[in-house]
Amino acid sequence: MNPQFWWFLTRASGIVAWLMLTASVIWGIVLSTKAFPEQRRPAWLLDLHRWLGGLTVSFVAIHLAALVADNYVSFGPADLFVPFASAWKPVPVAIGVVAFWLLVAVEATSLLMRRLPRRVWRWIHLSSYAVFLLASLHAAFAGTDRSQWLYQSTAAASIVAVTWSTVYRLTHRKRPRPRRLTSRAPATVRPQHQES
Secondary structure: OOOOOHHHHHHHHHHHHHHHHHHHHHHHHOOOOOOOOHHHOOOOOOHHHHHHHHHHHHHHHHHHHHHHOOOOOOOOOHHHOOOOOOOOHHHHHHHHHHHHHHHHHHHHHHHHHHOOOOHHHHHHHHHHHHHHHHHHHHHHOOOOOOHHHHHHEEEEEEHHHHHHHHHHHOOOOOOOOOOOOOOOOOOOOOOOOOOO
């Protein structure tokens, strides 16, 4: 086996995980706009968003396993899961660790969505924007491919696409459903008693 195999796998799986994350975030943003109203939205659209999120987690797992298997930089469990534990590029690696834990929180709460209060799920799910930002910073500062024109053009396209989607979401937000007004009987006015 090529001694650089694990290093190539580390780089490739990290980039693919980031692209899957990009696609999942963009698809999630589009689903949350008026483009696909819930009452007319086919089930496969949400399934595709979940599938992209699952692929992101899978490629992150491959990325982490390849880091441990590679002997160029010795990564142990603490380096992978504890921010600032790594001696190799500690800040960029710590950014990746934080992105990983936020991704785990987003995916776990997505699986438990029906058991969580909607507001809790929503706030945790909104951290997917932070996951994308942190993963992009991690790739830019920890990755060794950042000087390649293909990586640079892909990174620029991904960031522009997520930014555009976010602006689109903010300008095309679903309006909250109006609450039904219940007909209430007019309040009866109690006669005031005069003090004698």
